[in-house]
Amino acid sequence: MPLPEYCKNEYRSRADHKNILVAVAVCTHLGCTPTPRFQESPQPNLPDNWRGGFLCPCHGSTYDLAGRVFKNKPAPQNLDIPPFMFTSATQLVIGRTKREGLKWLAQTRK
Template identity: 55%
Template structure:
């Protein structure tokens, strides 16, 4: 079989060059098209936040300041408590439903203490009310008008009025059944936190 019989015009050198160039361009376009697809398989920040641990730099978090990050699609609060905020925890205890955080699922063992944290000044909690999942607002000012003169500062759920102290412990006679959740977390350094994993999390 001659090349003319197999493909008319294929024996023409100019045509052969055109076929090679076309095939080469097609390969380049296929690779170029694959790059965005491969890139789409790389976990994005949001995908990591949906399940994997999240690392957070808290170096610039000032005393009395709250920052919010996302983990597993939930808002996670990181609050750097002042000495005054820490002192308010003891004053609130007599009004709390569960001051000792008796429910195991509320926090890891290392956060089962009066300040519910690894380091007293750094409080980490999932910012969702345990009643119906609304996100409480921060009301850090003691004696806030709407909450009474004896209010020591804490969090107020705007949906149904549940209140929490500055360790996320719920006040008595409120709709929220339990304290705010403290997620697994660990300090990678003095200024860096990993949320969603701790020393007990399997690698």
């Protein structure tokens, strides 16, 4: 899945919501579900300098908080970022970009 143009930044998210990561929770190695490990501290199966992110329980791939895979792990690439758009401060639509999303919203509200 190509990274949306508006997510080509260090957060891999929209610039106006850079504190919110929208990613496909499917490990890019063999498809297990990475689990959140947001706590910054030494934990089983994680390095002592862990700064938070995601751990795949199947073969140990680790991803940072932006879904970027760490080197020397089985996963070959970062978590996919789908197209998405915010429709309000508290609501988002996944699978739509702003332009096509507005058309879709107008059709669903008829």
